[in-house]
Amino acid sequence: MTDLETTVRRIVREEVARALHPAPLPGGPTFADAGDAWLADLERLRRPANTLRRYEEQLRLHLYPDLADQPIAAIDRRxxxxxxxxxxxADRHARARGIRSVMISVCEFALQQEWVDxxxxxxxxxxxVPRHPVSVPSAADVAALRRAAGARHDDPRATMPLGLMIDVIIGAGGLRLGEMRGLRWADVDLAxxxxxxxxxxxxxxxxRGDRAWERGLHLxxxxxxxxxxxxxxxxxxxxEELRPLEQxxxxxxxxxxxxxxxxxxxxxRWRQAAAAAGVPELGPHDLRKYVGTLIADALGVDVASRVLGHASGQVTERHYIARATAVPDVTTLLDQLRG
Structure with a gap:
């Protein structure tokens, strides 16, 4: 294809695009107008506060700096x-994926409002998102963390029962940190x-802010x-650990x-205990991976996914399960291939 043919094709594509999507009139709602209205609509629908916070941060930190004052009807794919x-x-694929999801949602809201066509x-x-090997702590590392957290709990100056927190995360099937902190005695059945x-x-x-879902720490x-x-x-x-403490x-x-x-x-407090245990990189989320891998190895990925509270086994397998390097012993079958 010659340069002239390439140029002609490009001009034709641009003319077709302009015909299908004519240039917007000056003014109109900006991207920030659409984003704020979309967020307010989600708030009226009583979406979880953590979800609203995540969307608000995507808009404020990653989209508004470039798009806030731009008429939403004038924003193009490029x-x-x-x-x-x-x-x-920058190898921040997960972040890019989240930003794209918010982009689509804001533009879909604008389409529903007939602000764009x-x-x-x-x-x-x-x-x-590229798949990276899942790093899972060893049983020895987890045991060392539990000992260090328990030892710090014996310190009369320490009021946070970090040792018991870690035991609950592990013993309750790999709870998220927020789930562990939000656990009520009404949710615990020991009888x-x-x-x-x-x-x-x-x-x-x-x-913190003016809206209810922006008011700091809450259950x-x-x-x-x-x-x-x-x-x-x-x-x-x-x-047995929990019974004496029930309130x-x-x-x-x-x-x-x-x-x-x-x-x-x-x-x-967690970082202090992990450093004392000699495992400074071992964080709360690593315990979920440890428990998830333990369950998956014994009972399968689907069971691990349900215990961890994931929407699908794909999430569990991609982010929480260490892939086994060993495979079943098939030497009996392979021996038949000997000439």
Whole structure:
């Protein structure tokens, strides 16, 4: 194809695009207008506070700096693609994927309001997150962390029962940190034939502001997702640890004032214990991977996914399960191939 033919084809494509999507009139709602209205609509629909916080941060930190004052009807694919490319080039694929999702949602809302005639964000390239090997702590590392956390709990100056927190995360099937902090005694059944806990909520912390979901640290009455609400049987050793501490009607883990612990305080104490244990990189999420891999190896990925509260086994397998390097012994079959 000659340069002239290439140029002609490009001009024809541009003319067709202009005919299908004519240039917008000056003015009109900006991208920030659409984003704020979309967020307010989600708030009216009573979306979880943590979800609203995540969307608000995507808009404020990653989209508004480039698009806030731009009329949404004037924003083209190239402009959106440039924003996504910055994050993909920086190897922040998961971030780019989240930003694209918000882009699509805001533009879809604008389409419903008839502020635009098509959802330009849907024409951007979908983001594939590269799969990296899952790093899972060893049983020895987890044991060392538990010992260090328990030893610090014996310190009369330490009021946060970090050792018991870690035991609950592990013994309740790999709870999320927010789920552990939001666990209430009303959600704990220690009298049944099989002791169990119900994951019914989580603790979230969002930036302070005028809207209800922006008022800092609070207990959210629903877990992270619909599949995150689950009942988990706990082992006898954890039930024995919890029985002497039961106080109906309050949080299992609470400050002297009765409120939930902030994530900053928990992470600070956690880092101290991990450093003392010689495993400074071992964080709360690593315990979920440890428990998830343990369950998957014994009972399969689907069971691990349900216990961890994931929407699908694909999430569990991609992010939480260490791939086994060993395979079943098939030497008997392979021996038949000998000439």
């Amino acid at each position: 402009r959106l693609q440039e924003i996504l490319r910055r994050y993909v080039t 098509h959802n330009v964000a849907r024409t951007t390239t979908s983001i594939r 049944g034939a099989v002791p169990s806990v119900v994951v019914a909520g989580t603790v979230v912390q969002v930036r 959210q009455p629903t877990p992270k997702t619909s599949t995150s609400r689950r009942q988990i049987a706990i082992p006898a050793w954890l039930a 109906p009607g309050v949080l299992v883990f609470h400050t002297r004032g009765g409120g939930p612990y902030s994530p900053a305080n928990v992470h600070s």
